[in-house]
Amino acid sequence: MQLLNKLGLSGLSHCGSVPLETDRLILRRFRSADAPAMFRNWADDPDVTRYLVWRAHWNVQETEEVIRYWESQYRRKDFYEWAIVPKSLGVPIGSIGVTKIKGMKTVMEFGYCIGKKWWGNGICAEASMAVLDLMFHRVGCTGMIAMHALPNVSSGRVMEKCGMTPKNCPPEPVRTENGKFYCRVYELSREQFENVQAGRTLKPAASQ
DSSP: OHHHHHHTTSOOOOOOSOOEEOSSEEEEOOOGGGHHHHIIIIITOHHHHTTSSSOOOSSHHHHHHHHHHHHHHTTSTTOEEEEEEETTTOSOOEEEEEEEOTTOSSEEEEEEEEOGGGTTSSHHHHHHHHHHHHIIIIIOOSEEEEEEETTOHHHHHHHHHTTOEEOSSOOEEEEETTEEEEEEEEEEEHHHHHHHHTTOOOOOOOOO
């Protein structure tokens, strides 16, 4: 909390994609060896990517290119992209990341996706809580936002499980490789997150 008091509204204390752990999951950096699992488990599935900004990959080489780009960015302290790895499987089944918002210093946006086989098991909410904890309490964000295409109501339920509430604004038009969608924007303050977090215990981040 002392760190947050020092930061105030002036900036953030970025730490990059440090490893995180929850009861069921390891969140870690992607590596080149993850390409086959990423392609097989979610990146090649149009049902998974339907409401994302990117289309399903045609082949594993596309997946390899994406991971190579992420690996090149991990040296940046303000780059956040994690593989979602269930401890019971040991391979990635999805991803979760955080990005800057133009014109906002201490509010960032996060998003996630996982393979269809693992939908409905609370995995995205569990991973999101770990990432939100990091962004609020270590990085120093004062707020976080997320959005989902209006038809993708299940993603909205994940955001609500994390304590997020719809922002009082019209749906946001977003152009993607899969077409144009109108998205509902959700928001969460640090104070709201701390209220939701009460009763939930996250393991401390592992050393990198």
